[in-house]
Every structure is written in structure tokens, then in C-alpha cells.
Amino acid sequence: MAEAHQAVAFQFTITPEGIDLQLSYQALNQIYLSGVRSWKKRVSRLRNRVIKGVYPASPSSWLFVVIAILATMYMRSDPSMGLITKIQQHLPLSTQGTMTRMTSGQTMLSVLVFSTLLWLSLILALRFCLKLLLSYHQWMFEQHGRVSNTTKVWVTLLRLLSSRKPLLYSYQTSLPILPVPAIKETLSRYLESVRPLLTDPGYKRMTELANQFESNLGNRLQRYLKLKALWATNYVSDWWEEYIYLRSRGPIMVNSNYYGMDFLYVTPTALQAARAGNTITALLLYRRKVNREELKPSRVPGTVIPLCAAQCERMFNTTRTPGVETDVLQHWQDSEFVAVYHKGRFFRLWVYTAGRLLSPREIEHQIQRILDDPSPPQPGEEKLGALTAGDRVPWSQMRKQYFSSGINKRSLDSIERAAFFVTLDDEEQGMRGEDPAGNLDRYAKSILHGKCYDRWFDKSFSIVIYKNGKSGLNAEHSWADAPTVAHLWEVDAFQLGYSEDGHCKGEVDRSLPLPQRLVWDIPSEAQVCSSLAVAQALADDVDCHVFPFRDFGKGRIKKLKISPDAFIQISLQLAYYRDRGGFCLTYEASMTRLFREGRTETVRSCSNESCAFVKALEDGEEAEQCRHLFRLASERHQNLYRMAMTGAGIDRHLFCLYVVSKYLGVDSPFLKEVLSEPWRLSTSQTPVQQMELFDLKNYPDFISLGGGFGPVADDGYGVSYIIVGEDMINFHVSSKYSCSQTVSFQSIRQGCVTVRSFIHSFIHSFIHSFILKPQSM
Structure with missing residues (x-):
């Protein structure tokens, strides 16, 4: 084989005349170029350390x-x-x-x-x-247009x-440390957040529990937490990653991993190999910018205020490996290949040759070779990925028993050490055909879980390229949150361009070695089948609905002088009230990346003000009164969001106090009850961060669909939304078929509340009634 010959740098034979030395100059040249590339990286990293080490000054x-x-x-x-x-x-x-x-x-x-x-x-x-x-x-916290002199x-x-x-990480050591809120203030805000959800006796009981906790155990736990805050870079993030993500023993598919979708209207090419070629190239060019720290640091939109970039460090070459008690995130400095799955076969695709990155056309050529490969899967290979979709303990045991040595270990290393994972899906997806809405729903489900064995859910992220050229992304959650992955997924792959016949641009070196088939020796498929059964049951229970709302967007909402996010969150409160006849604990993710190694905080969107507005609207109060209450609810939501961003949130503080109590071996009835409360409405906004890549005025068809996630509670909803341009909002809603109160769209004939009607109640009943008269707001 060509690759085998190129791997041999020199050969020698002993003859009667002496030693006959044969050198392969091509192989030696590749070794030399690979070494040069490696040293260039080291010099670049050293240079970047110096530059960011002296920032905001310069070495000169x-x-x-x-x-x-x-x-x-x-x-x-x-x-x-x-x-x-x-x-x-x-x-x-x-x-x-x-x-x-x-x-x-x-x-x-x-x-x-x-x-x-x-x-x-x-x-x-x-x-x-x-x-x-x-x-x-x-x-x-200052009102728009009323900036104080201090702020100026x-x-x-x-x-x-x-x-x-600045470089990507220039601000890291200058970012402030996340403060530990005063326990009295946290408990006060907590009680205020649950007031609309509890009866008077229930609220009185919870108040007594909170007061008892504060006067006894709370202050002791708080002292330990403050001690950690003095020592650690961030008093929350390591425990959050460990106990919320890595110690979860259930499937990460659906429950933890989330997805991102392709453009709504545009498919740059219908050629699967070409789309894969440009997408892989764009991601590798993005990785190069991350490694060289050439990316601009993320900032609060419209400001010069930087956000923490620590999550970028484990974006590529990272895998979550299973354990019996806890998983571990493994990260490698670099990788010159990607792992590819197609029709039950795993391949290792080298993306560098002689120290240079392959051109998009060359990667397309290699992908096409995989697509044309007629070889069947090896025994046990086709559904091997189901191990990453099922429970973590069986996967850990299977990994230790069968993947700790030999060819299985080498093949598994090729997947885990890969830059990222690529699935060449043999299905077609997208908004197409006679049922575009239903096809969008199936598209979302496909990226979220696929066939439960054709994704590698442990990888930091996997990209899916469909037969008709559509693409998607599935991301593991423990290493980073959605904004970081969204920034990655916004890479301008379409700007690499395609030829008139849909192929990638560039030339092809047809002497490239074939992609390498990974070899497996799976003596037993019993555990694979067992994990697949668990994953399949979970996937079959999830209902996804994707809804592009085109009537208006943030442009019209801003004319009301109201935050678009607050507008949507209050709308969801009304939708849930009409759906279930009451209110619930609502989770909205907010970032804390204003602080070093910050991740997320919870905005408890169900507030006294939002509930008062919903009740007034449902009771038929006068329009002016409803509008007044709506404005109060909007202002309250914005204040809650700001407090969460600035380290004055509720839930991460209580979570860390709970972790300290477990380390000390003491029980708190208050903390136990707080952390067991279900989030029946879990929401998140997907931000469009690189606006220059999605200029809808110049490229009106390049509309991002955003992404979504599975429901957090078995009897609840998962709602993700992305505000696209000035005139569109895309929603992703998920629920479970098994819950009789959130029955899927397929059961609409039985008169049950549906995922689709959940969104429609928000759109057709509430938004229109308020948008029609913006001047009265």
C-alpha cells in the first residue's frame, strides 16, 4: 500500500559487499516538514505567551x-x-x-x-x-440613553x-474573580423567586426552612465557600463541570448533548463530499486560529468588554472518557486527522500531508473515497457508537475490558484523539418536500440523536453531513456551553466557495494515501445491543419541533423599548400557563463569562411580575393595565438577567453550598429541597455572535436555524430560540411522548396539548395582541 511505503524512511540489507543503505527521500522530507511544523507551533505558542503575558503593554x-x-x-x-x-x-x-x-x-x-x-x-x-x-x-444596570458620568x-x-x-487569551488574567454572594441576599432572592409557585402555607414553610438554614448551617458552609473563592480561579466552574456533567451516570445523548442546525433556506452544494470538504477545512482553519490565538476575544455585544475565553482551550482534540463513578475530559495538544463514520465503518482521515493542510478539494476527494468504499462493517463495528449513547457505567466497563489494549485500543485512540468526529449520514434532511414543517422536526431529531449509534457522543463535537448536502452539529456539554460552540459553528464555510458543478475549489493530489479503515475485534455485542436499547428508548420518547416565526422579530419588539429576550420569556410564561393552567420553575441560561472561567447562571424567569401580568391578561383586565404590568415584568426580567451575569445569581451559590455540605457530611433539608425542584420549563437563547458573517441585508437567504436540546424534566419542555436579524425568531421545542401532559404532535387528534400548540399559543394569542398597538406601550 502507498501509505505503508511512505511510512518507511530507510531500508538496509547486508550483502557480501557490505551494507546496502536505501533512503526514502520522500519519507524523510515529510518527516522534516512535519518537524518544522511542530517547531513553528512551539515558537508561536512561546511568542503568544510573551505577548499575552505583558498585555495591555507590548514586548516592544x-x-x-x-x-x-x-x-x-x-x-x-x-x-x-x-x-x-x-x-x-x-x-x-x-x-x-x-x-x-x-x-x-x-x-x-x-x-x-x-x-x-x-x-x-x-x-x-x-x-x-x-x-x-x-x-x-x-x-x-443603567437605563439606555442615561449613562452616568462615572460610566463614561x-x-x-x-x-x-x-x-x-489583543490575542484570544490576552484578557484572561485581568478578568475579575466570581464573587461569593452574601448568603442572606441569596436566600432572600430565592424566596422571592418561588413566591408565585407556592401556596401561602407552602411559602411560610419554605421561609422557615431558609431562616433555619441561615442561622445554623448556612454561615458555616459559607465560610468554606469563601475560602475556596480565595484559592480557586472560580468557585463554581470545577464543581459544576464535575457534579452536573461528568458524574452523571445516565446517557448523555439527549439528556446533556445539544445540537446546531444548518441554514434554513440555503444548501451551498448538494454534493455530500464537497460539503464535507469545505466544512472540515473551515473547522480546521478555525482550530488554527485558536491555536495561534488569532481569534478576536468575545465581547459583550456592542461594547469593548471582554468575555472569558477559557472554554476555547478544549474545543478540538477533546473527548469525554467514561468511568465507573465519574467521567474524565481528555484533551490532546494537536491532532492531524479526523475520525469519519459511514454506513457502519470507521475511518481515520489524515488532513495534513508534508506539514500542510489539505485543500478543500483534496479533503472532498478523500471523503468521496470513503463514500465509494464498498467494504462491509466488521462484526460488532456498525453499532459500536451506541456505547457512547447509553449509560456510562456499562460503557466504562466495556472500555476497560475490551478497549484497553491491542487493535481495539489503537482504533479507539484514533477516534478519541481525532480533531473532531464526522458522520457521513446516508439520509436526506432539511426543510423540503410536501411537509417542510414535519421535515424540520425530523431534521432536529436526527442531529440530536440520529440512529443512536452513528454519532460519537463523547467527542467534544461531531459534525453530520447528510446525503443531500445539509449539515448539523452535535456537541458534548461538559467542556463548554452553547455560545462557544455557536461561535465555532458560525465559521464561514460557505465563503470557501464551490465550483459551478458543486465541487470544492482547488487542486487534487491523487497520490494521497487512502483513508485508513479502523480495525476492531469485538468478541461480544451484548453490551452494545444493551446500550443501544437504552438509547433507542430515550430517542423514541423525545419529540422535537422547530418553528421559524417570520411575522416580526427584534426590530419591531425594540420599537416598544422592550428587551427582545424579556419579551420572549414573558411570552413563554403565558404559553405555559395556557398549556398547563399554572406556573412552573423556569430555567433560563445566562453566562457568567464576565468573570474568569465563568460558565452559566440561572435566570429564574418566572417572577411575581410576570405572573401578575399573565393573570391580568387571562382575567380580561383592561389593555392599558396589562401593558403596564407587562412593562414591569420586562424590567424585572432584565434586572434578574443582569444580576445573574454580574455574579449575584441564586442557583450556583446554593449548588456550591450543597456540595460543601456533602463534603462535610451534613444534611440540609432546605438545600435538599431546593436542588430537587424540577425545571419544567428550561429555556436558552442562542446568540448570533459573528454578525459580519451573517449580514442578512447582503445575504438574506443565509438564515441560521440555531439549535436546541432535549427536555430537562420528563414532564416539561426544552425551549431554545435564536433571534435572527430584525424580522425573524426561530424556536426549538422539545418534550417527551411518555408524558400525558406534553403529548406530541402525533396525538393532536385526541385533543391533547401539543408541542406545536405550545408555541402557537405564544404566537397567535399574545404577541399579536400587543404588537398591534406599540404606540400605547
Whole structure:
């Protein structure tokens, strides 16, 4: 085979005439180029460490300081106030040369030492000032158009310190540490959040539990938590990752992993291999930017305020490996191949040759080779991916028993160490045919779980390329949250372009070695079948509905001077009330990336104000009164969101107090009840972050569908939405067939509430009634 010959750098044979040495110059050249590429990466990483280590200053500023000190010394002025002389006295004397040369050299060396120390001190001072500026969050609570003088000065200073072009991680050490809220304030906000959900006796009982917790155990737990906050970079994130994600022993498919969909209207090419070629190339180019830290740091939209970029570090070459008690995230520095699945076969596809990234056309050529490969799956290979879809303990045991050595380990390493996972799906998906709405629903379900064995759910993310050129993404949740993955999924793959016949652009080196089939030896398929049965039952129970709402979008909502997110959240409260006849604990994800290593916080969207509005509307109160209550509910929601973003949330604090109590071996009836409350309405907004890539004025057809996730509670809904441009909102709603109160669309004839009617109750009853008269708001 060609690849086998290229792998041999030299051969030698012993003959009567001596040793006959045969060198393969092509192989040696590839080894040389690979080594050069590796050293370039090391030099680039070292350079980036220096640049971000001195930010907001620059390495060249050292030279400026040295020249300035030398200039003042030349003018017979000592800016060091005698420190240079003291440094000179402690330098070792040279025994060579004249006394004059010796004194001159010592003086120059003393100046360099003093200048360097002064430069480092200035850097520390600048970074301290930047950290103080980034710790100011009052700007978020000011009304639009009414900016205080303090905030104006703050913005000016922040712009000055951020004027240099930063690298991806330049702000990391300058970001503030997430503060631990006062326990009294957290309990007060908690009781306020559950007031509309409890009866008077229930609320009184919960108040007594909270007061008892605060006066006894709470303060003790709080002291331990503050001690951790002094020591750790973030007092929440490591425990959140460990106990919420990695210690979960149930399936991560549907329950944890989430999905992203392709463009709604546009399919750049109908050729599966070509779409895969450009998508893989775009993702690898994105990885190159991450490795070189060339990506711009994410910022709060419309501001210069940076967000934590720590989640980008494990984006590629990362896998969640199963364990008996807890899983582990494994990350490798680099990988020159991707893992590919097609019709039950696994392949390792090398994406670099001779130190260069393959062109999109070459990757398309390699993908086409996989598609044309007629070989059947090996015994036990086709449904092997079901192990990652089922319960974690059986997968851990199976991995230890059959995948810890030999060919199985080598093949599994090829998947786990791959940059990411690619599925070449043999189905067609998208909004097409005579039932576009139903096809969108099936499209979402396909990306969420597929056939339960044709995705590798442990990978940081897997991309799915369908037979008709549509694509999708399935992401594992423990390593990062949706905004980070959304930024990745927004890569401009379509800008790489296609030829007129739908192929990728570029030339093809047809001497490239074939993609390598992974070899397996699976002695027993019993556990694979068992995991598949668990996963299939879970997948069959999930109903997904994708609903593009085109009547209007954030443009018209903003004319009401109302936050679009608050508008949608209050609408969902009304929809749920009409669906179930009451209110429920509502989860809305909010980021805490204003702080170092921040992840998420919960916005409890069901508030006293939102409930008052819904009840007034349902009771037929006058329109003006309803509008007044709606505005109060909107303002309250915005305030809750801001508090969550600025570290004054409720749920992460209570969660960490609960973890401390478990470490101390003490039980708290209050914390136990709080953390057992079900989130029957779990919601999240998918942000469009790279607006320059999705300019709907110039590219009106490139509308992102966003993504979604499975329901958190068995008797609840999962709602994700993406606000696209000024005139469109896309919704993703999920529920479970097994719940009689959230029955799927297929049972509409029986008069049951459906996922589709859940959304329609929000759209047709509420939004239109308020949008018709925006001037009255």
C-alpha cells in the first residue's frame, strides 16, 4: 500500500559487499516538514505567551523604557533615585579589561536590570488597573440613553487600556474573580423567586426552612465557600463541570448533548463530499486560529468588554472518557486527522500531508473515497457508537475490558484523539418536500440523536453531513456551553466557495494515501445491543419541533423599548400557563463569562411580575393595565438577567453550598429541597455572535436555524430560540411522548396539548395582541 511505503524512511540489507543503505527521500522530507511544523507551533505558542503575558503593554515597550532611562542617564539625571547605583554595587566584578570598560559595562547592565524591573512593575500596575475596570458592572444596570458620568469615564479608560489588539487569551488574567454572594441576599432572592409557585402555607414553610438554614448551617458552609473563592480561579466552574456533567451516570445523548442546525433556506452544494470538504477545512482553519490565538476575544455585544475565553482551550482534540463513578475530559495538544463514520465503518482521515493542510478539494476527494468504499462493517463495528449513547457505567466497563489494549485500543485512540468526529449520514434532511414543517422536526431529531449509534457522543463535537448536502452539529456539554460552540459553528464555510458543478475549489493530489479503515475485534455485542436499547428508548420518547416565526422579530419588539429576550420569556410564561393552567420553575441560561472561567447562571424567569401580568391578561383586565404590568415584568426580567451575569445569581451559590455540605457530611433539608425542584420549563437563547458573517441585508437567504436540546424534566419542555436579524425568531421545542401532559404532535387528534400548540399559543394569542398597538406601550 502507498501509505505503508511512505511510512518507511530507510531500508538496509547486508550483502557480501557490505551494507546496502536505501533512503526514502520522500519519507524523510515529510518527516522534516512535519518537524518544522511542530517547531513553528512551539515558537508561536512561546511568542503568544510573551505577548499575552505583558498585555495591555507590548514586548516592544521594554525597549522604549530602556531608551528613556538611558536618555535621562545621558542627561546626568538619575530617574531611579539611586537604585541603579545600588544594583551596580551588587553586580559581580569582571577581572578582564580596563577599569573604565568595567564600570561602563556595569552601568549599562544596571540600567537594563532597572529598566526591566520598572517595565514589569508598570505592566503589573496596568493589569491591576484593567482588572479593576473590568470589575465595574454598574454600567449594565443603567437605563439606555442615561449613562452616568462615572460610566463614561470608565468606558474611556477601558478603551485606552484595550487599545492594543489583543490575542484570544490576552484578557484572561485581568478578568475579575466570581464573587461569593452574601448568603442572606441569596436566600432572600430565592424566596422571592418561588413566591408565585407556592401556596401561602407552602411559602411560610419554605421561609422557615431558609431562616433555619441561615442561622445554623448556612454561615458555616459559607465560610468554606469563601475560602475556596480565595484559592480557586472560580468557585463554581470545577464543581459544576464535575457534579452536573461528568458524574452523571445516565446517557448523555439527549439528556446533556445539544445540537446546531444548518441554514434554513440555503444548501451551498448538494454534493455530500464537497460539503464535507469545505466544512472540515473551515473547522480546521478555525482550530488554527485558536491555536495561534488569532481569534478576536468575545465581547459583550456592542461594547469593548471582554468575555472569558477559557472554554476555547478544549474545543478540538477533546473527548469525554467514561468511568465507573465519574467521567474524565481528555484533551490532546494537536491532532492531524479526523475520525469519519459511514454506513457502519470507521475511518481515520489524515488532513495534513508534508506539514500542510489539505485543500478543500483534496479533503472532498478523500471523503468521496470513503463514500465509494464498498467494504462491509466488521462484526460488532456498525453499532459500536451506541456505547457512547447509553449509560456510562456499562460503557466504562466495556472500555476497560475490551478497549484497553491491542487493535481495539489503537482504533479507539484514533477516534478519541481525532480533531473532531464526522458522520457521513446516508439520509436526506432539511426543510423540503410536501411537509417542510414535519421535515424540520425530523431534521432536529436526527442531529440530536440520529440512529443512536452513528454519532460519537463523547467527542467534544461531531459534525453530520447528510446525503443531500445539509449539515448539523452535535456537541458534548461538559467542556463548554452553547455560545462557544455557536461561535465555532458560525465559521464561514460557505465563503470557501464551490465550483459551478458543486465541487470544492482547488487542486487534487491523487497520490494521497487512502483513508485508513479502523480495525476492531469485538468478541461480544451484548453490551452494545444493551446500550443501544437504552438509547433507542430515550430517542423514541423525545419529540422535537422547530418553528421559524417570520411575522416580526427584534426590530419591531425594540420599537416598544422592550428587551427582545424579556419579551420572549414573558411570552413563554403565558404559553405555559395556557398549556398547563399554572406556573412552573423556569430555567433560563445566562453566562457568567464576565468573570474568569465563568460558565452559566440561572435566570429564574418566572417572577411575581410576570405572573401578575399573565393573570391580568387571562382575567380580561383592561389593555392599558396589562401593558403596564407587562412593562414591569420586562424590567424585572432584565434586572434578574443582569444580576445573574454580574455574579449575584441564586442557583450556583446554593449548588456550591450543597456540595460543601456533602463534603462535610451534613444534611440540609432546605438545600435538599431546593436542588430537587424540577425545571419544567428550561429555556436558552442562542446568540448570533459573528454578525459580519451573517449580514442578512447582503445575504438574506443565509438564515441560521440555531439549535436546541432535549427536555430537562420528563414532564416539561426544552425551549431554545435564536433571534435572527430584525424580522425573524426561530424556536426549538422539545418534550417527551411518555408524558400525558406534553403529548406530541402525533396525538393532536385526541385533543391533547401539543408541542406545536405550545408555541402557537405564544404566537397567535399574545404577541399579536400587543404588537398591534406599540404606540400605547
